[in-house]
Amino acid sequence: MRTEIISNNPDIETLVPKTFSFTAMEGSSAGAVLTAARDRIHLGARLLAHPMAGRLRPNETPYMTVVLECPSAPSTSSGNASGNGLDLPSLEIIEYCLAEEEKYANMRKKYDELLLPDLRFISCELFTGILQELGIR
């Protein structure tokens, strides 16, 4: 098993422990990050943290970070990679999150340049909190 972080916040990468893999999606929407995570869940990954943890509502921030535990050898057959079944609780949560993103699609905010560093900062802070909860200092 390996832990994978997917994020569209460029500042997250420096916080990711060396033993984790990191998929940078800078410039992508939060929905695209969730979709990438959803695809991995179909290949046998499971969520380690709730993607909406500490996050503002979907239209309040463009940043999204997902923490997954992936089977070491992902397979293309749905839900059966390396003997790992589809993790239904993870799938349910990620589908809810995707539905939330879609709900807010027409209520987007314009993020001004002054606010984005703050939003990246708080996203990193909360990611650090997740690492601590996972026992990584």
Place this chain on the structure above:
Amino acid sequence: MELELRKVAIRNIEFGSPARIEGDTLIADPDAMRELILEDSRIKDVSFDIALPGSSTRILPVKDVIEPRAKPDGETFPGTFYEDMQEGGEGITYCLEGCVVTTTGPIVGFQEGLIDMSGPAAEYNVYSKLCHLCMILEKQDYIDPHEHEEVVRLAGLKLAQNLAELAFEVEDFKSEVYTWGNIGENYNAYPDLPKVVYVYNCMSQGLLHDSYFYGRDSKVIVPTMLTPLEIFDGALVSGNCVSPGSKTTTYMHQNNTCIMELLKHHGKDFNFVGIVLCPLMTTLKEKFRNRMLTVRQVKMLGADGALISQEGFGNPTTDLMIVCQELERNGIKTVIITNEDAGIDGMSESLPDSVPEANAIVTTGNSNATLMLPAMDKTIGVLKDIERVCGGTVNSIQPDGRLLVEIHGIMGGHNLQGNTLVGAVTI
């Protein structure tokens, strides 16, 4: 355990010297308050303002709202200022009822909300009916956001405690006496009535998303039993600015409406046997651990029914649902409180998580609904911050000065303990 709340009614605040209470007016001394607050060298400057109910005043952005409370023989907000803390919930506590200390100013720039003292937004939250002593803090340049949050939180609590000490001289107060027994006494108190436990969720996720229990960050506690009396004494304080509409300020903790209502019906409709504080964490492992420990404690208290209040939305909704599910599976009938994010038109799926066992839900409203607020004569804080805070957008400020905001942006607009002015009433 017995606690007497001595409530001194405050209906007006004025600046003057010396600080005192005259009738129902709190006279606050700006110089003395300034001296007190600047004891913390991390604060560069502080100023004060007053907002009274009915006035054309808007406070924005609001970090916390605190009811002044103090004990002649001890401390309120135990664990906050001294290592050698007292357990809350014993003795006498003076409260300045109708008056609050309100801390304002952006910290990391986006999560605080607004309070209007008149107009349509004032019909939503209880804060508009209170007299606000607003404190605007300027931190030293070297203070980082973590410490900034702490500085503002501590300054608010310190001022609230200091102001309430003025009530020690006042003889005209309303006395409310609350008693609380041990588990066995509570369990046996009303054998014919169903036993009810309150599951008290509190935000515990990280900077600006934390609560403090006896001064300790609630992220590093496991679910634990509480008494209602220690909550009245400020054992739990807010360190968060989570979405303002659903935010539990320190005032909401001190005046937790779930606890007040449970006490009101205690001994009549059911036997209120206990409270379990449940921190709302981020990883699924912590959620499942907290579910197990919370449900176990509710069962150990012998509950037939449970009430769960919520803080925040999204990630915490999962905690709310899995605890509810497990309680129901254990035969404990459970009612939950939550708001809804159902889109501006109210037509979208309103909850980000749900379980079939959550079959008794009290809603505090659709946070996405929008309100057009009139321009106010006076703004305490920075009006332009509405473009950044929750519930506002860059298009919030209208050319004529009005504001278009979601109910979500109004502090306590749909408080998840149900402490709002909006609700459905059976007639």
